[in-house]
Amino acid sequence: MPFVVPRSPELPAATWGSYGMTTLAVVPLIWRRRAPVAVLAAIVLIGGVYKVALDGPGQPLPYAGLIAFYTVALQCAPRVRVAVGLATVAAVALSVGWKTGTARELLFTLFVSAAAYALGRLQYTRQAYTEAVEARAAELERANRIEAEQAAARERARIAREMHDILSHAVSIMIVQAEAGPVAVRRAPERAEAAFEAIAETGRDAMAQLRAMLGVLRTAEASPRSPQPGVAELRELLERVRASGPRVSYERTGSVRELPAALEATVHRVVQEALTNVVKHAGASAVDVRLEYGAESLTVTVTDDGRGPGGSSSGGHGLIGIRERAAAHGGTAQTGPGPDGRGYAVRVVLVTSPQEVGT
Structure with missing residues (x-):
């Protein structure tokens, strides 16, 4: 200044x-x-x-x-x-x-x-x-990203299990029926017609389930999933397996009741995969499927009289998928020789009480 x-x-x-x-x-x-x-x-x-x-x-x-x-x-x-x-x-x-x-x-x-x-x-x-x-x-963003990645990984694993169960079961039934078809044509033409019809029905069912699953994958916006097969659809599944050769018995014991949709889908897939292994590997003539309803659990047992562990333990990803499905519901899965060391048994225990399932 x-x-x-x-x-x-x-x-x-x-x-x-x-x-x-x-x-x-x-x-x-x-x-x-x-x-x-x-x-x-x-x-x-x-x-x-x-x-x-x-x-x-x-x-x-x-x-x-x-x-x-x-x-x-x-x-x-x-x-x-x-x-x-x-x-x-x-x-x-x-x-x-x-x-x-x-x-x-x-x-x-x-x-x-x-x-x-x-x-x-x-x-x-x-x-x-x-x-x-x-x-x-930043921590919240990292946590959200990790949670999203984990959710995506769980969803990929779920889809992989579903596709494995659908394709493995359907293809196994179709192979067995197709191998039996030529023999039936020569010896019992009426059985050959039933075998080919079973092949077609199994293929149509597999295609319908795959279309539904692929439709969910293609949809950009979240949409309700189509109902998954449950306990009620087990009879149809068992009929397809009976058509492929082995005798199949089915029994439900205990306090039979309706279960959550996700749990029923798990029961269906567990039985489906166990029967697929029986058809593919066991060479069994009889299969027993049993559902035991307990107060807070459901025990699923599939037992066959086939070649035993040496034949049916090669289920590959199927048995892994069974264990993953059981763990997802707080349960356990055991596989090994059947009663008296004969055949093969798959035993899965699933938690059904609301408190346990919620945790």
């Missing part, structure tokens, strides 16, 4: 040295975030030199020092802040005592310095809160 508005004659003239020193007191602020304490010390030192050596019209306002003190409050550790605060109070007291020595100026300077410190701590709190919110949002 002295270069724009003339100063009073009794005041010292404006000099470039005075303004150079004033500017020098501001330059350290460039490094205030890297070394806040050193910058504050440099600004205080430059201000002291100015007062002692020049005391010209440069008017070194205290803003640079307040900004440096604010930065110390914002970035430094508690011990450093306490030490710098005590040193600042001492420096303010000496400066005021040397300059005017009035209580008014001392209180005003201390109040302004305390306000700068309080603003620094307030900004620290705001930054910490913002960082916490951002970290929480």
Whole structure:
């Protein structure tokens, strides 16, 4: 301002040295975030030199020092802040005592310095809160992404099990019927016609289920799934297996009741896969399917009189799928030799109580 508005004659003239020193007191602020304490010390030192050596019209306002003190409050550790605060109070007291020595100026300077410190701590709190919110949002996003990936993996596994069960069962029945067809044509033409009709019916059923599943996969928007086969559809499944050769018995014991749709679908798929292994590997003449309804569980047992573990244990992914389905309902699956070591048995225990299923 002295270069724009003339100063009073009794005041010292404006000099470039005075303004150079004033500017020098501001330059350290460039490094205030890297070394806040050193910058504050440099600004205080430059201000002291100015007062002692020049005391010209440069008017070194205290803003640079307040900004440096604010930065110390914002970035430094508690011990450093306490030490710098005590040193600042001492420096303010000496400066005021040397300059005017009035209580008014001392209180005003201390109040302004305390306000700068309080603003620094307030900004620290705001930054910490913002960082916490951002970290929480990032963590939530990661959790959602992981959950979505896990859900997609579970859905892929479910679809793989469904397609395996559908195709494996249908193809096994069709192969058995097709192999028996030529023999039946020569010996019993009426049985050959039934065999070919069973092949066609099995193929049509498999195609219908695959179309329904592929339709869900193609649909971009979420849509209700078509009902999955349940316990009621077991009789139709058993009839198709009977048509392929073995005698099939079916019994339900205990407190027979309606079960949740997902659990009934699991029962159907477990029986389907067990019968598929019987048709493909066991060479059995008789199969027994039993459902035992307990108070909080349902036990599914499929027993055959075939070649035993050596023949039917090669179920591949089928037995793995049975164990996965049982585990999904809090149950267990056991496979091994049948009664008296003859044939093969698949025993699956599924939890049916609402409390257990919910967990």
